[in-house]
Amino acid sequence: MAGDKKVNVGVLGATGTVGQRFIALLATHPYFVVHALGASERSAGKPYAKAVNWKQTDPIPSYVRDLVVQTCDPKHFKQCAIVFSGLDADVAGDIEAAFRSADLAVFSNAKSYRRDPHVPLIVPLVNPSHFSIIPQQRALHSPPLKKGFIVTNANCSTTAVVVPLAALERAFGPIESCIITTMQAISGAGYPGVPSLDIFDNIVPYISGEEEKMEWETLKILGGIAEGDDGTKEFDMHSKTPLRISASCNRVPVIEGHTETVSIRFARRPPPSPQQVREALQAYTPDTAGCPSAPRQAVFVHEEPDRPQPRLDRNHQFGSGVSVGRVRQCRVLDIKFVVLANNVNIGAATSSIINAEIAIAKGVVSV
Numbered sequence: 001m002a003g004d005k006k007v008n009v010g011v012l013g014a015t016g017t018v019g020q021r022f023i024a025l026l027a028t029h030p031y032f033v034v035h036a037l038g039a040s041e042r043s044a045g046k047p048y049a050k051a052v053n054w055k056q057t058d059p060i061p062s063y064v065r066d067l068v069v070q071t072c073d074p075k076h077f078k079q080c081a082i083v084f085s086g087l088d089a090d091v092a093g094d095i096e097a098a099f100r101s102a103d104l105a106v107f108s109n110a111k112s113y114r115r116d117p118h119v120p121l122i123v124p125l126v127n128p129s130h131f132s133i134i135p136q137q138r139a140l141h142s143p144p145l146k147k148g149f150i151v152t153n154a155n156c157s158t159t160a161v162v163v164p165l166a167a168l169e170r171a172f173g174p175i176e177s178c179i180i181t182t183m184q185a186i187s188g189a190g191y192p193g194v195p196s197l198d199i200f201d202n203i204v205p206y207i208s209g210e211e212e213k214m215e216w217e218t219l220k221i222l223g224g225i226a227e228g229d230d231g232t233k234e235f236d237m238h239s240k241t242p243l244r245i246s247a248s249c250n251r252v253p254v255i256e257g258h259t260e261t262v263s264i265r266f267a268r269r270p271p272p273s274p275q276q277v278r279e280a281l282q283a284y285t286p287d288t289a290g291c292p293s294a295p296r297q298a299v300f301v302h303e304e305p306d307r308p309q310p311r312l313d314r315n316h317q318f319g320s321g322v323s324v325g326r327v328r329q330c331r332v333l334d335i336k337f338v339v340l341a342n343n344v345n346i347g348a349a350t351s352s353i354i355n356a357e358i359a360i361a362k363g364v365v366s367v
């Protein structure tokens, strides 16, 4: 952003796993300034340092220690141009709607509005063009809004896989089949999350709703926006070139970083070679120029045979990109590889922050 202008932002769900990561990341942001914090009645009225059960490796940033946590009522956030939400999905729906109605720009991590036909589901390294639906979202609101809107992030496992898929579709055309197996970190379930007796020395081969989310969200993100005769825009769900996805989701005893094995078949025959795929992934440049929180390299491609690994690779580029490795031929489909993404950073808070940076750059949020 040009100049030294600061932008006031609020954080809803500021005490949770994603909320704490927002607080940590925003502490060093060049122009976002945290002005208000919201959480449940349990936390409201307390200074942040007293309300939060801080679980980040760095100490609580000093700027926020004494900021008093508010209830999630828009009246406390009037001075904010942007509100980031790390709210529990059970309450996010009503609260985020109230903030949008109060003409605030809401960047949400919850699943509540991902399937809304007027709400874009934006992974900033993939589909920032979907911001074009925002004027329609505002116009259809009753009463129509001037500034308010909701933009959602994807599910954290979806985010990891759509980045390499987008890179490969850009280079080689449509992908027609994709089989994914996830190994998801415990932090994906919030705090305290999965009981230690369930996850220690164990793998849980089920995460409620996760497979359906991955299979559906990927189509909305990788698809385009079609325009009807009356000018109404709608998400085309990749329908021009149908993409079949099968996801199997597992919880593993890793604290942070979702790892996924992916096999894909391209529509084009013959398919690209593993080396061509590696080069295309490495060269992929998303439309995030000028966004201070975007990674320098969206997809980092490992040559070592045993990478990426969550403990070694989850904090590369502050967890803002994805790491891919083991790109090789698949004997059933065409190509297979491993992808790793930090579920709390690019899988959640970092994506929201880059989305907000893009919204400012595109003039969707005026500051």
Ligand SMILES: NC(=O)C1=CN([C@@H]2O[C@H](COP(=O)(O)OP(=O)(O)OC[C@H]3O[C@@H](n4cnc5c(N)ncnc54)[C@H](OP(=O)(O)O)[C@@H]3O)[C@@H](O)[C@H]2O)C=CC1
Pocket (backbone or CB within 6 Å): 012, 013, 014, 015, 016, 017, 018, 019, 038, 039, 040, 041, 042, 043, 044, 072, 085, 086, 087, 088, 089, 091, 092, 109, 110, 111, 154, 155, 156, 187, 188, 189, 190, 191, 343, 344, 347, 348
């Ligand atoms: N963890 C992850 O890796 C990812 C999470 N997400 C999504 O992000 C959201 C947040 O997840 P996560 O941080 O893990 O969840 P947590 O359970 O760790 O945090 C939930 C937050 O919501 C607040 N909250 C709960 N009930 C209320 C209420 N009635 N009114 C106001 N605030 C309330 C809590 O406040 P209090 O402390 O006061 O109870 C807390 O700040 C969820 O929707 C989740 O699905 C998405 C991608 C990845």
Ligand SMILES: N[C@@H](CC(=O)OP(=O)(O)O)C(=O)O
Pocket (backbone or CB within 6 Å): 089, 109, 110, 111, 154, 155, 156, 157, 184, 185, 187, 188, 189, 207, 210, 213, 343
């Ligand atoms: N379900 C994810 C995290 C999450 O909260 O996803 P969603 O926002 O789609 O509910 C995980 O367990 O790792």
